[in-house]
Amino acid sequence: MTPEIIDEIIKKNFPSLLAKPRTNPDGWSYYLGPSVKTGKDSNRILRAVSRHPNQDAQLKLSISARIKGREDFTFVGSEEELVSIIADEIDLYKQSVTP
Secondary structure, three states, X not given: OOHHHHHHHHHHHXXXXXXXXXXXXXXXXXXXXXXXXXXXXXXXEEEEEEOOOOOOOEEEEHHHHHHHOOOOEEOOOOHHHHHHHHHHHHHHHHHHOOO
């Protein structure tokens, strides 16, 4: 699944995620909320990039990477799997944020 297809799915299923384009490699970063926060309090939920057009995206689940040390991976799953992964990542973010 390319970053462009992932972007379409995210826009349809997660309108609260703010998409920011990336270059080198090309793709998108997605943030929860109306603005981008960086650093240790980053609200980035995931990144989807690829180095070549029509190539499957490399996903970085930002919260899982920070908390659990999860590595980037090539996403070759279905739309339903992607939606589930993102929903889990948003839940993990909400659990990790101190009020």
